[in-house]
Amino acid sequence: MKKLANKSAQIRVIEVFLASFIIAFAFSFANIMTGLPTSPKYEETELEKVGYNTLYDLDKMGLLSRFIYNEEWTNLTAALRVLLPYDVYFNLTIYYLNGTKVNHPPIFYGDPQAFSDSKYVASITYGLVNCPSRVNATYYRAIYEPRTIILQLVRR
Amino acid sequence: MVSAVYDHLVAIVIVGAIFISTVVVVPTLSFINLQTVDQHQLRNLAVNIFNAILLDTGDPVDWGSMDPFYMNDTRIRRFGLASAEASSPYVLDPDKVQRLVVGNPLNYCDYEYIRQLLGLEGYGFQLRILPPFNVTCTDGTPITEKSPIEIDEDELSYSIKVTYLDGTPIPNARVYATIVYASGSDFAITTRPVIYTDALGICSDSIELDFEPEDAIVILRTSVADVVTLIVTFGTTPADDIAEINLVGDTLILTMPDATPRGARWVDYVIPITNEEGLEFIYNGTRSNDDKLNYGSFKVWYKRFNGLQKRNPVVFILAFWTVISGEGRREVLVAGPYQNLLGYTVFEYGESPNIASSSAVRIQRNVIIAGYTYIAEFWLWKK
Numbered sequence: 001m002k003k004l005a006n007k008s009a010q011i012r013v014i015e016v017f018l019a020s021f022i023i024a025f026a027f028s029f030a031n032i033m034t035g036l037p038t039s040p041k042y043e044e045t046e047l048e049k050v051g052y053n054t055l056y057d058l059d060k061m062g063l064l065s066r067f068i069y070n071e072e073w074t075n076l077t078a079a080l081r082v083l084l085p086y087d088v089y090f091n092l093t094i095y096y097l098n099g100t101k102v103n104h105p106p107i108f109y110g111d112p113q114a115f116s117d118s119k120y121v122a123s124i125t126y127g128l129v130n131c132p133s134r135v136n137a138t139y140y141r142a143i144y145e146p147r148t149i150i151l152q153l154v155r156r
Numbered sequence: 157m158v159s160a161v162y163d164h165l166v167a168i169v170i171v172g173a174i175f176i177s178t179v180v181v182v183p184t185l186s187f188i189n190l191q192t193v194d195q196h197q198l199r200n201l202a203v204n205i206f207n208a209i210l211l212d213t214g215d216p217v218d219w220g221s222m223d224p225f226y227m228n229d230t231r232i233r234r235f236g237l238a239s240a241e242a243s244s245p246y247v248l249d250p251d252k253v254q255r256l257v258v259g260n261p262l263n264y265c266d267y268e269y270i271r272q273l274l275g276l277e278g279y280g281f282q283l284r285i286l287p288p289f290n291v292t293c294t295d296g297t298p299i300t301e302k303s304p305i306e307i308d309e310d311e312l313s314y315s316i317k318v319t320y321l322d323g324t325p326i327p328n329a330r331v332y333a334t335i336v337y338a339s340g341s342d343f344a345i346t347t348r349p350v351i352y353t354d355a356l357g358i359c360s361d362s363i364e365l366d367f368e369p370e371d372a373i374v375i376l377r378t379s380v381a382d383v384v385t386l387i388v389t390f391g392t393t394p395a396d397d398i399a400e401i402n403l404v405g406d407t408l409i410l411t412m413p414d415a416t417p418r419g420a421r422w423v424d425y426v427i428p429i430t431n432e433e434g435l436e437f438i439y440n441g442t443r444s445n446d447d448k449l450n451y452g453s454f455k456v457w458y459k460r461f462n463g464l465q466k467r468n469p470v471v472f473i474l475a476f477w478t479v480i481s482g483e484g485r486r487e488v489l490v491a492g493p494y495q496n497l498l499g500y501t502v503f504e505y506g507e508s509p510n511i512a513s514s515s516a517v518r519i520q521r522n523v524i525i526a527g528y529t530y531i532a533e534f535w536l537w538k539k
Contacts, residue, residue, distance in 0.1 A: 013167035020174040027182045046203070050520065053246065057522045057529060060244055063382050072381075078326070079381035082288045083529065085520045086322035 047122030212236030220252030305391030325357025401492030
């Protein structure tokens with residue numbers, strides 16, 4: 001009789017133990033599954049803003065079209081390095097309207113591994129229509145020659 | 157009976173252990189989640205506030221140019237640094253930026269007031285405006301701490317180093333120097349041919365001047381891929397307390413500082429430094445009462461130059477005919493209004509962030525002030 005009573009108590013202990021474990025697990029699971037807004041969205045959006053701000057700034061200074069249409073790749077790389085935050089790597093590719101690549105030497109700064117390893121690569125697409133060339137003191141000529149710029153950014 | 161008691165005791169201990177570990181683990185997990193949420197909220201807040209600072213003109217739209225401007229002027233209903241006249245974003249109004257320079261003799265807005273205007277009670281922030289790249293002495297010392305200019309009798313030389321903000325040297329940076337110098341009653345301006353930095357980012361130049369200068373200012377216009385930064389540095393020890401320089405709208409305002417010697421001084425020349433390479437005299441003084449500053453009835457000198465603000469002057473160089481202690485009366489050069497701020501960090505406004513703390517958020521944007529590109533950096537953290 002005594003042995004039976006003991007067994008019943010032991011089963012209660014095991015029941016309580018399992019119940020507590022299930023409750024604790026449920027709490028932990030709920031915490032892990034809920035309330036985790038992911039940072040990639042913010043990171044990508046922020047890098048996109050930085051990238052667009054930089055390209056727009058260069059365009060506004062009249063430098064972007066000059067560098068691209070005159071193929072001044074060294075200057076373009078230097079300008080991007082100067083204007084982008086120093087902890088950001090970039091990879092810029094320029095395309096003709098038909099999708100052919102314009103820049104054969106890569107316009108690149110940073111560690112190529114960072115682009116392949118990082119989960120958050122921001123990509124900005126920027127369009128240029130033409131580069132006005134000065135014919136004389138009062139006359140400028142612009143030929144419709146669009147270029148598509150794709151700037152990829154990743155944080156170090 | 158005794159065994160049952162033991163069983164219950166063991167059960168109580170086990171349940172107690174599970175309860176305690178749950179009490180410890182669950183809040184820790186919740187805290188990590190809350191921290192993540194908090195960090196995201198902080199980032200969103202930082203983005204919104206930074207956008208408000210850089211893209212909003214504030215209210216009134218010309219609050220930086222209000223004359224008179226009072227300390228922590230209560231007429232400012234909304235804070236923003238954007239220029240009301242610019243058609244594109246991220247162009248800041250130099251007058252508004254000037255109102256953040258702590259110590260501005262024509263008054264400024266202090267940190268607490270701006271924090272209140274931005275609704276950032278409970279948060280700390282810092283706004284930094286940096287040049288896009290560094291120009292330092294060859295050993296890396298900021299130009300604000302040590303001048304890169306050396307003068308030996310009538311020979312002036314300088315050596316500078318141009319680096320990216322991470323310290324990497326920039327080769328082939330273009331450096332164009334203009335030297336303004338004076339001695340006794342002599343005054344002269346010399347421009348130098350363009351030179352370029354070497355592979356180590358260093359460049360040097362020397363020139364024989366027309367006379368041995370008592371005052372010399374060198375304006376170094378340095379450009380990397382046509383992105384320009386301007387350095388205005390003294391080759392000699394700058395004379396203190398000659399006049400305080402301020403530009404409000406198109407009006408240049410000079411005020412007599414409270415210092416000795418208290419002798420009268422006359423404005424001889426006014427030269428604005430703009431984003432164009434050439435220098436131009438906008439005013440030649442007459443040494444009459446019209447151009448006089450003293451402690452009597454001529455404590456303030458002001459002159460309106462139509463269209464001056466549109467030309468985006470970054471700094472002014474002024475020549476004064478004044479008395480220097482122990483030297484007598486001579487031509488003295490003064491630069492302003494940002495004399496001590498040009499060259500390395502344009503300015504830092506607010507508290508210093510605790511960079512080690514993971515809860516501080518940093519955002520960066522390119523901005524244009526007076527035609528020059530700078531990097532605006534905003535730090536926000538919870539107090």
